[in-house]
């Protein structure tokens with residue numbers, strides 16, 4: 309990606325409704341239209357801390373608590389798929405294919421227009437998250453992924469020595 313003009317990275321999350329509806333394949337196929345490159349991907353069980361940090365710009369909104377429950381999977385399944393896409397104008401290209409935040413206002417051919425809905429409770433089940441701008445993208449990618457989980461070491465890193473307890477296979 310080093311030589312690409314206006315190379316950007318963006319975070320994509322297939323939200324719990326997308327997984328519950330088996331839309332992962334459809335969504336990744338749609339995103340392939342962009343010719344962007346996947347530089348990281350994983351399944352995540354979203355903790356409350358991660359959910360609140362990810363959506364901290366929306367704290368105080370009337371729908372905030374439902375949004376946190378939604379992204380934690382309390383309405384569908386407790387997992388999301390997180391991906392990092394990279395390439396020229398990655399942020400806007402992915403946002404265009406996702407469509408508007410409100411799935412009922414999104415273009416019918418966009419991912420949210422095709423697969424999203426608003427529940428009777430007012431939760432926007434819009435299937436996918438995509439970073440909105442370069443600043444959000446960097447913050448979100450650093451929140452969801454560590455340097456070792458991405459194909460390229462994209463942002464400046466530091467090496468730290470620490471004693472941690474971690475699980476390994478028996």
Ligand code: IDP
Nearest residue numbers: 366371375408409430431432433434437438440
């Ligand atoms: P975005 O996902 O299109 O960037 P944001 O304004 O960042 O939109 O909102 C984050 C998420 O919060 C949305 O994707 C949607 O799940 C939820 N959300 C935003 N606005 C509303 C609303 O008015 N009602 C219900 N949920 C909302």
Ligand code: MG
Nearest residue numbers: 438439440444
């Ligand atoms: Mg947003």
